[in-house]
Amino acid sequence: MPQKVRIALDAMGGDIGASVVIPGAAISLSRHPDTEFLLFGDRALIDAELAKHPAMKAVSRVIHTDVAVSGHDKPSQALRRGRKTSSMWLAIEAIKKGEADVAVSAGNTGALMAMARFCLRMLPGIERPAIAGIWPTARGDSVILDVGATIGGDAQHLKALAVMGSAMASVLFDLERPTVGLLNIGTEEIKGREEIREAAELLRKLDLPQMKFIGFVEGDGIGQGAADVIVTEGFSGNISIKVAxxxxxxxxxxxxxxxxxxxxxxxxxxxxxxxxxxxxxxxxPNKSNGGVFLGLNGVVVKSHGGTDAEGFAYAVDVGYEMVHYDLLTKINQMLNRDGSALSPAPAAQEAVS
Structure with a gap:
């Protein structure tokens, strides 16, 4: 583990940009003083905000660019126009170059996923990324995934989501063996689509020591805290989290x-x-801010675009935790324990959020 957690920030991302990103990062820094920042965006705007936060300025380096990805850009357009020069791309690329351990952005979700996938590539054996969100429940927080990276998924994909989500829950919640449930229309074995029933059978056979599969969970079980990790494909996951x-x-x-x-x-x-x-x-929702892109060969965190400084700080906190407790190593260890978790999945559709 590096002595410092190096966080790259897209200072142009979100509805407001630097005036939320910098104060939010400063709040996170007060909680995690072993942090350094790379700030990508308009230097004049960033410097003006840093002047208000001396502690933040002392541990930050600014890389200027005046190119920002619009919230209205389609992923393919953002990748063509913003690649190499946008604040979003440069923040992600800092991970690839070894200059940062994690990137955090409040920008366009689809563009962020497309750029992260293109720049960082996927972990060995994982072909489809996922966005894992955190949701408060009656029993504490739970990890929910996928909440909108790709639509659909076969049994192998759902199995890989369960493994990655379990690794994330163990990092965030300090659990030796998080409980994992598959979101379904009923708890009975005969309920749900075929791929969900097949995924349940695969997870029972997997029997990882770092994960406890408890079966199916209905929609109301999310708020009840029925499991530490709730697994579903991106379409239903995105609807579930937005309804909540x-x-x-x-x-x-x-x-x-x-x-x-x-x-x-x-x-x-x-x-x-x-x-x-x-x-x-x-x-x-600001208190549960910070969706983690799982399956990438690097750690990228997506903040809500309209959040305030306190909300953005939570997203930075999540990025810090993922690096500090070595999320990627945990995921790789769990995936590599069973070769079937690495089976290729079908091509994914574009992000839905």
Missing amino acids: EGTARQISEFLRAALARTWRARIGYLFAKIAFKALRDKLD
């Missing part, structure tokens, strides 16, 4: 409206203010 995020916002709006309706409700809120703040924090 939307529901969290809806509940927050309902509570806000109800508490403002009468003077009695306002008084009640004053007595329960601490409890409501805890609930609001639990439902805040």
